[in-house]
Amino acid sequence: MPELPEVETIVRDLSPRLRGRPLRNPQLFKTDVLRGISSSRFLRVLRNNRVEDVTRRAKHVVILLASGERMVVQPRMTGALIVYDRRLRADERRYVVLRATLGNGSILVYRDVRRLGTITLLDQARWEAYTARIGPEPLTSEFTGERFIERLSGTKQAIKKAIMDQRRIAGVGNIYANEALFRAGIDPSRRTDLLSSDELHRLYRTVRHVLRKAVRAGGTTVRDYRNGTGGIGSYQRTLLVYGRGGDHCTRCRTILTTTHAIDGRATTFCWRCQSVAR
Ligand SMILES: [Zn+2]
Structure with a gap:
């Protein structure tokens, strides 16, 4: 299960590849990973929204969008959030839950074999409530x-x-x-x-x-x-x-x-x- 180091690694890999890119033609193939949002609203918010930043909070990947909303992904046991700069092989396509093209030939994919992971979309107020429920980050200098x-x-x-x-x-x-x-x-x-x-x-x-x-x-x-x-x-x-x-x-x-x-x-x-x- 991705813990802090795994999610931090994902974020460091994704950040330079996603920042400033638009999410074009987002497609959702399975809706049961979504939490607190309908698939139609989720796709409407994502479509052509630009990624401003990619950060980590606890074991979650947080993708800040230009609209001010945050897409929060918790990959859990079997999920993977990957940017490919090539076409997907057949085995890679198999468990794709969400995909969007990035306007430069790259593709953002969320793949989840057993769909134990979750994706949610939070506005500023809901984000603040969400992050307030989680304890402090252990690798910061303030964490004595x-x-x-x-x-x-x-x-x-x-x-x-x-x-x-x-x-x-x-x-x-x-x-x-x-x-x-x-x-x-x-x-x-x-x-x-x-x-x-x-x-x-x-x-x-x-x-x-x-x-x-x-x-x-x-x-x-x-x-x-x-x-x-x-x-x-x-x-x-x-x-x-x-x-x-x-x-x-x-x-x-x-x-x-x-x-x-x-x-x-x-x-x-x-x-x-x-x-x-x-
Ligand atoms: Zn021993």
């Missing part, structure tokens, strides 16, 4: 260790669940929560309110570290994730625990454990390196 601790205060939830809660902190999902907790030596099931200030500061540093490194690597491709030009990321080579259940811990050689008991998602950890008394 104190801010991190403050966002996690007052909850008995498992720490892994708390750092993945988008209302508390933006952009962290299952992959980077697993990785950051391992690097910080914290048991993912620990109660957030029982963690020490030292542990939280350590986790603050590892969360930022894995997100930064993954942005630099162009994200993690484990299944369907593709960047904004259809390529793959490389952070999967750096993963220490995610997807490695049953393998040896890189630090102590203990067999890594995978559990679904914390939040229904796969949590992989080392019971030795991530125990309370370490």
Whole structure:
């Protein structure tokens, strides 16, 4: 699932290719990805609208249009937002949900195999309400260790669940929560309110570290994730625990454990390196 680093990569790829371009002849082949807008109104707003800017908020791609509206795309498990500067191959055409030509021979495509992703169109007021519900961006300079601790205060939830809660902190999902907790030596099931200030500061540093490194690597491709030009990321080579259940811990050689008991998602950890008394 695209998390902060994957969506950041998509945005960096798309931004120079979309900025200033008109969305010509937009076509929507499946309407079930739309949220809060009819397909006819969606297409009417898009048609010949110009892209002013492409940014990221949490795990969402935000395309600001000249009309002032924002098209917000959340690719989730199987979606990909790609600009092609050539004709699409048959296999690439297969799962196209939305396409528009950009007036320079390039094509913007939103493709989604299982259509788990969503697209919405927000005016300024609805955008402000939308973004206000999401927590702060963890890679900004204003996001200090104190801010991190403050966002996690007052909850008995498992720490892994708390750092993945988008209302508390933006952009962290299952992959980077697993990785950051391992690097910080914290048991993912620990109660957030029982963690020490030292542990939280350590986790603050590892969360930022894995997100930064993954942005630099162009994200993690484990299944369907593709960047904004259809390529793959490389952070999967750096993963220490995610997807490695049953393998040896890189630090102590203990067999890594995978559990679904914390939040229904796969949590992989080392019971030795991530125990309370370490
Ligand atoms: Zn270990």
